[in-house]
Amino acid sequence: MSKSYALLPCNGLDKCAGCISREVAIKVCENSDSEIICPVLYRVADARYNKIAQEKPLIVIDGCNTRCASRLASEKSLKIAQKINISDEAKANNIELHNSLKLNDEDFKLVNIIADNLLKEEEKVISSLDTDFPEKFEYEIYKKDKFIFRVPKEGFYFNENDCYVYVVGNRARIGVTDYVQQSLSDIMFFTPPAVGSEIEQFGEAGTIESGKAVFEVVSPVSGTVVAVNEKLLNSPELINENPYEKGWIEEIELSDFESDKELLYDFNKYFEIMKRKVDEFHV
Amino acid sequence: MAETTFMGVPREKIDWSPRIDYTKCNYCMECVKFCPHDVYEIREGEEKKLIVKNPNNCVVFCRACGKTCGVDALSFPNKNETTKMIKELRKEMEGNE
Numbered sequence A: 001m002s003k004s005y006a007l008l009p010c011n012g013l014d015k016c017a018g019c020i021s022r023e024v025a026i027k028v029c030e031n032s033d034s035e036i037i038c039p040v041l042y043r044v045a046d047a048r049y050n051k052i053a054q055e056k057p058l059i060v061i062d063g064c065n066t067r068c069a070s071r072l073a074s075e076k077s078l079k080i081a082q083k084i085n086i087s088d089e090a091k092a093n094n095i096e097l098h099n100s101l102k103l104n105d106e107d108f109k110l111v112n113i114i115a116d117n118l119l120k121e122e123e124k125v126i127s128s129l130d131t132d133f134p135e136k137f138e139y140e141i142y143k144k145d146k147f148i149f150r151v152p153k154e155g156f157y158f159n160e161n162d163c164y165v166y167v168v169g170n171r172a173r174i175g176v177t178d179y180v181q182q183s184l185s186d187i188m189f190f191t192p193p194a195v196g197s198e199i200e201q202f203g204e205a206g207t208i209e210s211g212k213a214v215f216e217v218v219s220p221v222s223g224t225v226v227a228v229n230e231k232l233l234n235s236p237e238l239i240n241e242n243p244y245e246k247g248w249i250e251e252i253e254l255s256d257f258e259s260d261k262e263l264l265y266d267f268n269k270y271f272e273i274m275k276r277k278v279d280e281f282h283v
Numbered sequence B: 001m002a003e004t005t006f007m008g009v010p011r012e013k014i015d016w017s018p019r020i021d022y023t024k025c026n027y028c029m030e031c032v033k034f035c036p037h038d039v040y041e042i043r044e045g046e047e048k049k050l051i052v053k054n055p056n057n058c059v060v061f062c063r064a065c066g067k068t069c070g071v072d073a074l075s076f077p078n079k080n081e082t083t084k085m086i087k088e089l090r091k092e093m094e095g096n097e
């Protein structure tokens, strides 16, 4: 069965990575039942693309971290099924991007790798575990204008980077606090870490992203990723609704929580820090 | 007010801040716009139009501005080594008490 996507490349003409985004879109289009959305036309006349953007799973192809295509998708409130960042793919495949706008053989190699991956029929299976994590918590609330910042009162630890951990036995759930979700506003994409991968304390545990920014989840603990919250893949907005309950990010089998704990805050300290941040930075 | 300690360790002992690769930076200033912590300084009329003026204002383990840089000109210290260093510093400080 042929795949059918809506493809939104950044098509950045002044950069090698942008030119590659376009070639990837073309290649996928030629080999499947997909359609390309031209970002320039979409911006000025979206009626042309609204239908396909809503009906087909949307793949956003950004050339670089300026994320022009992602931002456009966010502006138009589109649901993103998958995201490609050409610069990251280049790094992962050991291909050095250059400054010339004419693509060379190496660039086309990268185009082929990325396009082939997209065309491959592959269902991601993500393990989900039934562990006993409570569904509801009690919160202390700090308000600023129309924004509400909740912090759970019991059983949570936090790091300076506004990520939390909640431990049950030798397993923990991690996620971000209300401060992160309020700062990012509408979260539109979640990139999970690989299940089975090992994470050090303060290592990257996936990213979440809104039209405003990309946030790196900074793991409060060290251990092995045993599950990710697969609901977030289709509904990242659960993080906005409640990042401590349905919006948890992943589960980690702990390797040394006693030692990790030394570098974490409890509720009292974090609530203080968060209030200060809200007062100083939240606009 | 800037935070002066991180988990009990004086902030200036922790080497954590962005490094700018001046061969890549095109002075788009996205990173400056993004960070609210007064880490960077823009210097009009100088060759290096952007510097890391207050490295100790940078939030330890944050790398957020790096993700706004379209040309990948920002890098950060190694996280594991930094964590190790902080733990050692804390041990030292306990020993001195």
Ligand code: SF4
Residues within 6 Å of the ligand: B020, B024, B025, B026, B027, B028, B029, B030, B031, B032, B050, B068, B069, B070, B071, B072, B073, B074
């Ligand atoms: S975002 Fe990158 S290119 Fe732009 S000013 Fe900062 S370091 Fe330089």
Ligand code: SF4
Residues within 6 Å of the ligand: B017, B018, B034, B035, B036, B037, B039, B040, B057, B058, B059, B062, B063, B064, B065, B066
């Ligand atoms: S890493 Fe974070 S705190 Fe440090 S300069 Fe960048 S955005 Fe600011």
